[in-house]
Amino acid sequence: MDRETIDTPRAPITSTFHGVAVTEDYRWLEDAASDQVRAWTTAQNERTRAFLGATPSYGAVRQRVEEIVRARSVAWGEWRSGVRRGGSAYFVLKREPPKQQPFLVALTDLSDLGGAVTLLDPNTIDVTGETAIDWFVPSPDGRFVAVSLSSHGTEDGTLHLIDVGSREAVDVRIPRVNAGTMGGSLAWARDGSGFWYTRGPAPGERADDELHFFQEIWHHQMGQPLDRDRRDQPRPLAEPKIAEHNLDSSADGAWVMDRVEKGDGGDWQVFLRAQDGGDWWQVADIDDECVDAAFGGDSLYLLARAGSPRGRVLRLRLAQGVTAAQARVIVPESKVAIEAVTATAARVWVLDIDGGPSGLRVCDLDGGDLRSIEVPPVSAIEGLSAVGDDEVVYALESFTMPRVWWSGVEKSVPRPTALTDETPFDLSHYEVWRDVAVSLDGTQVPMTLVSAADIPRDGPVPTILYGYGGYGISLKPSFDPTWLPWLEQGAVLAVANIRGGGEYGEEWHERGSLTSKQHVFDDFAACARRLVQSGVTSATKLALKGGSNGGLLMGAVLTQHPELARVVVALVPVMDMLRVELHPNGAFNVTEYGSVNDPAQFEALYAYSPYHNVEDGIAYPATLLTAGEYDPRVDAYHAKKMAARLQEATTGPEPVLLRVKATGHGIGEPLDETAAELTDLYAFIFDRLAVEYRPPDRRPS
Numbered sequence: 001m002d003r004e005t006i007d008t009p010r011a012p013i014t015s016t017f018h019g020v021a022v023t024e025d026y027r028w029l030e031d032a033a034s035d036q037v038r039a040w041t042t043a044q045n046e047r048t049r050a051f052l053g054a055t056p057s058y059g060a061v062r063q064r065v066e067e068i069v070r071a072r073s074v075a076w077g078e079w080r081s082g083v084r085r086g087g088s089a090y091f092v093l094k095r096e097p098p099k100q101q102p103f104l105v106a107l108t109d110l111s112d113l114g115g116a117v118t119l120l121d122p123n124t125i126d127v128t129g130e131t132a133i134d135w136f137v138p139s140p141d142g143r144f145v146a147v148s149l150s151s152h153g154t155e156d157g158t159l160h161l162i163d164v165g166s167r168e169a170v171d172v173r174i175p176r177v178n179a180g181t182m183g184g185s186l187a188w189a190r191d192g193s194g195f196w197y198t199r200g201p202a203p204g205e206r207a208d209d210e211l212h213f214f215q216e217i218w219h220h221q222m223g224q225p226l227d228r229d230r231r232d233q234p235r236p237l238a239e240p241k242i243a244e245h246n247l248d249s250s251a252d253g254a255w256v257m258d259r260v261e262k263g264d265g266g267d268w269q270v271f272l273r274a275q276d277g278g279d280w281w282q283v284a285d286i287d288d289e290c291v292d293a294a295f296g297g298d299s300l301y302l303l304a305r306a307g308s309p310r311g312r313v314l315r316l317r318l319a320q321g322v323t324a325a326q327a328r329v330i331v332p333e334s335k336v337a338i339e340a341v342t343a344t345a346a347r348v349w350v351l352d353i354d355g356g357p358s359g360l361r362v363c364d365l366d367g368g369d370l371r372s373i374e375v376p377p378v379s380a381i382e383g384l385s386a387v388g389d390d391e392v393v394y395a396l397e398s399f400t401m402p403r404v405w406w407s408g409v410e411k412s413v414p415r416p417t418a419l420t421d422e423t424p425f426d427l428s429h430y431e432v433w434r435d436v437a438v439s440l441d442g443t444q445v446p447m448t449l450v451s452a453a454d455i456p457r458d459g460p461v462p463t464i465l466y467g468y469g470g471y472g473i474s475l476k477p478s479f480d481p482t483w484l485p486w487l488e489q490g491a492v493l494a495v496a497n498i499r500g501g502g503e504y505g506e507e508w509h510e511r512g513s514l515t516s517k518q519h520v521f522d523d524f525a526a527c528a529r530r531l532v533q534s535g536v537t538s539a540t541k542l543a544l545k546g547g548s549n550g551g552l553l554m555g556a557v558l559t560q561h562p563e564l565a566r567v568v569v570a571l572v573p574v575m576d577m578l579r580v581e582l583h584p585n586g587a588f589n590v591t592e593y594g595s596v597n598d599p600a601q602f603e604a605l606y607a608y609s610p611y612h613n614v615e616d617g618i619a620y621p622a623t624l625l626t627a628g629e630y631d632p633r634v635d636a637y638h639a640k641k642m643a644a645r646l647q648e649a650t651t652g653p654e655p656v657l658l659r660v661k662a663t664g665h666g667i668g669e670p671l672d673e674t675a676a677e678l679t680d681l682y683a684f685i686f687d688r689l690a691v692e693y694r695p696p697d698r699r700p701s
Contacts, residue, residue, distance in 0.1 A: 006043045008644045015578070018599045022578060022612065026644045030579075030637040032629065037640075044643065044658040048624075048680075051657060055683045057693035062679040064485050064695060068425065069675040070098045071481075076395075076405060076419040078102055080183075081135045082383035083110075083393045083405060083419070087142025089164065090387065091119075092419065093133060100129025100670040104136055104147060106164060110393070110407055110417035119167055120147055120160070132668030134178040135185070139192035140253060144170070144222075146186050146195065148178045153664020154630045155180045159197065161222075172226045176200040180632030180665075181264055181588045182215050182244050189275055190253020194221040196232060198245050214241045217258060234271035234280035238262045242588050249275070250295040251345075251389055255318060257300070259293055265591025266291065266472045266509060270302070274320065283316070284324040289506070290314075296343020296386065297365060302327055303341045310505035311338030313350060315365065330367030337505030339474070345389040346410055351381055353474055355434075355446045355504060356497045360384075360394070362408070373414060376401065378432050378448060380476035393417070397479045399450050400427040425481040429453065432477075437530035440522040443499070443511075447527050448477065449536070451492040462689050463492040463537035465528055465565075469500035469520035470549035471592055472509040482674075485682050488696050492536055498523035500549075514594045515604040521556045528557075528564050540566050543685045547571030548634060548665065549592075551625075555610025555642060558620065566654075567622045567688045569681055572634050572665050575642040577609035578602075583635050611638075614645045619652025622688040624681065626659045633665040654688065 010025035031037050052058060075095040077083055084091045090110055093102040103121035107113060122131040134148035134157040143164055148157035157178025161171040178184030179200040186197040199218050219232045237243045242263040249256050258271045258280070270284040270293050284290040284302065291311075292303035295318075302314040302324060313331035316322055331338070331350055336359060340351040348367070352359035358381040363370040375381065379398035383405075386392050390410050397403040405419035431453045437445045447465075455461055464486060468475055475495050483493055497503045500512025500520040512520040528544065531537050542565040546554045551573020558568045578596055580586040594601030606612060614620075625643050627636035643658035650656060659680060663669055686693050 006040065006047060006647075008040065008647065010648075017578070017596050017602050017606070020602075020606070022606070024612070024641075025648075026641045029640040029644060030635070032636060041640065041658075041660050044640075045660055048657040048659050051655060052680050052683050055687040057686045057691075058679070058683045060693055060695045061485060061682045061686065064488075065482075065675055065679045065682065068481050068484055069671060069678065071424050073097060073424065074422040075102075075403065076421060077383055077403070078133075082385055082395070083387060084136070084138055084385075085142075085387035085391075086138025086140060086145065086164075089138070089142045091136060091138045091145060093136075097671060099123045100672065101132050101668070104133060104145070106145075110405070110419060113418045117167075119145060119164060120162055122149060125149075126151065129670030129672060130663075134668065135183075137186045137188065137195075138164070139188045139195075140190055140249075141192050143192055146188075146197075148184055150178060150668060152630050152662070153628055153666070153668055155632050155664060155667060157184055159186070171222055172220070174199070174220065174226060174229075176202065179215070181585050183246075185245060185247040187247035187249040187256050190249070192222070194219060196247055196256055198247070215243055215245055217245055217247070232280075234258050234260070234273070234282070236282075238267065238269060238286055242591070244588070248295065250318075251386070255295065257293060257295070262286065263588045263591035264471055265513065266506070267591060270324070272300070272318075278320065281321055283322065288324045290324055291506075292340050294342045294386065296348065297345040297389075299343070299365065301341050301343045301348055303338055305506045308333035309507040309510075310334065310336065313338065313341050313348065313367070315367075330365075331361075331363060331370065337502065337508075339502065340384055342384050342386050342392055344386050344392060344410075347392075347408075349384060349392050349408070351384045351394075353476070353503060356448060356474060356476055356495075358476060373408075378434065378477055380478060382476070397421075398477045399432050399448070399479065400430050402479045421479070423481060425484060427479065427481065427484070427487075430487060435530065435534065437496075437523070437526040439519070439526040441519070443519070443523065445496065445498055445523045445526055446503070447494050447496045447530075449492055449494045450483070450487065452487060452490055455490050455492070457535070459535045460532075460538035460541050461490060461492055461536065462541045462543075462691050463494055463531055464543045464545055464685070465494045465496060465524075465531060466545050466550075467496040467498055467524045467527070467553050468546060468548075468550040469496075469498040469512055469524065469553050471500070472502035472506065473549075474502045482678055485678075486685075489686075489691055489694060491691070494527065494531060494536075496524055496527040498527070513592050515600055517593065517604060518608060520553060521560060521608065524553055524557055525561050525564060528561075539564060541689055543567035543569065543689060545569040545571075545681075547573070549574065551575070551634070551639075552577075552610065556608045556613075558623065559610050559613040559615075560608070562618055562620050565621055567624075567685055569624045569685065570639070570642075571626045572628055572631055573610075573625060573638055573642070574634050575609075575638040576611040577605040578612065580638070585633050585635075611642050611645055614642075614649045616649045617651055618649060620646055620650040620654065620656065621652075622654035622684070623656045624659065624684045625657070626661065626677065628661050628664045628666070630663060631665045636660060657684070
């Protein structure tokens with residue numbers, strides 16, 4: 001493939017950081033609105049389309065991906081909203097291909113779907129499939145439900161209020177309640193007469209004084225015009241300009257809570273206020289390390305990591321002015337990390353994680369009668385939450401078992417509900433096993449492997465190694481039929497539980513953040529080498545894949561170890577670590593990555609920044625980079641600049657392709673784009689790994 005077919009001008013610009021001069025050639029690609037950048041991007045897309053369309057397996061892969069993505073199936077409960085309750089009704093998102101987007105459903109019985117009613121369907125609002133539900137919150141009495149809707153992957157959400165009885169929009173529409181990394185949230189008053197909600201700045205607004213926050217908390221009274229809304233903001237916030245607010249209200253309607261994260265690095269403050277009046281007060285500050293909190297009965301339950309990096313649960317009896325210092329431990333730290341906590345009027349539920357797979361424990365309100373709930377091996381629990389005074393729900397799934405929502409009431413044994421994902425694809429015959437790699441500093445790094453039972457264990461077979469490694473986000477087992485086009489070829493999927501995630505608690509996260517970020521890349525490289533050394537695969541049959549922060553991982557491993565794999569796929573990646581913080585969402589990432597304004601952090605950032613560490617004269621592996629023009633989380637210029645630099649530098653025969661989509665980060669993406677992108681990714685990997693794609697029979701597998 002001719003690397004010189006697209007003219008990419010070099011325009012050197014030098015910046016100086018702490019006495020270090022850094023020169024780059026492609027900063028001009030940051031201006032997405034310029035005609036030159038648009039023309040260049042179009043040319044790159046056309047080049048990518050021509051290459052992928054000509055691969056031998058493209059047509060067959062596209063057919064299989066379309067079959068899987070558009071298969072008539074049902075999935076309940078998106079990760080952002082889960083299952084919620086208002087009055088006697090439950091509210092949940094339902095995904096039902098071939099509809100492009102999930103839609104909001106209400107039902108009165110989790111064990112019987114016969115009375116389910118569709119309340120809001122974005123597929124009927126926007127036939128293009130570009131409008132998505134960001135989140136929803138029903139009122140305590142179930143009369144209304146507040147829904148955030150955004151379009152084109154922007155995550156720029158507008159709040160709509162729906163009357164559940166009539167299914168009609170009522171009251172006002174409120175703009176900017178949701179935005180990218182900041183997200184958005186809402187807490188209702190006990191009688192449904194109003195609510196507290198998040199609001200982002202209007203275009204052109206700046207957070208330039210202590211009273212003007214980037215994301216604010218406002219209060220709306222039902223029936224009043226929007227201009228009567230009032231700001232109701234807790235103070236003092238650690239970093240007002242990067243505050244991310246998470247609102248909730250107690251089941252009895254007495255209290256409102258705001259959990260405030262300082263950027264995206266895992267630093268939290270907790271504030272409370274009485275619904276009936278009074279001011280917000282601070283319950284926990286950053287040093288308390290209260291990373292989760294849940295109302296239950298007359299108490300607030302805190303997941304605290306101060307002095308206990310794997311976490312412990314505290315009980316704080318609610319009263320005006322109480323603080324975390326007055327709380328007492330009811331579940332102490334143990335050998336496994338606590339990921340989340342929730343509570344009802346009589347029980348406390350503790351979600352554990354041990355290297356990736358989940359565990360679940362339950363106890364009484366003082367920590368007595370602590371016992372484990374049976375969970376299948378190598379499985380995951382998501383969406384653990386209280387629905388009402390006496391019931392909790394959670395979703396259980398694994399690599400081979402579809403998601404099922406479970407319900408636990410009082411002291412009864414949890415049981416599955418009717419919210420069971422339906423799929424024509426059976427993955428139960430695939431095998432799942434765990435392995436461990438040893439990183440550069442001796443740290444043991446687990447990973448999970450999935451494959452058909454009859455593949456040769458002494459390999460080498462084609463393998464995809466997937467990773468993320470950041471923000472304390474854990475890669476847990478998940479049921480995902482979109483891996484089938486790969487697994488059906490007798491190939492292996494490997495998922496690496498590297499540092500930077502939360503698989504072993506906060507210490508595991510911290511050892512992969514800020515100036516310790518290099519551990520993430522070392523861990524992933526160790527997993528790749530383990531796959532080769534154990535005979536599962538070889539470097540020529542290995543593909544690496546990751547997105548967003550995982551795309552940064554791909555870029556760092558690509559530049560540090562270009563010999564490690566034959567193929568690298570970096571989805572919506574962060575690639576320029578010296579300029580990322582200058583752009584709107586980048587400021588939120590400083591708590592995770594660090595800032596160039598700090599000399600030690602600059603040194604670390606510059607040492608691994610993928611864009612700045614591409615070297616001329618290196619034969620880089622086949623690389624596919626993607627970007628979203630409307631991405632609110634990672635600017636598209638990262639992938640564009642990296643593509644330009646790699647195309648200039650590489651001396652090998654492997655292509656460097658750029659795929660820019662007219663959507664966002666991938667959240668709220670329509671089914672059409674999901675199918676198109678998956679087709680391109682698989683066609684690229686099959687072609688570059690020389691896998692002769694064999695279409696399965698047309699029966700679901």
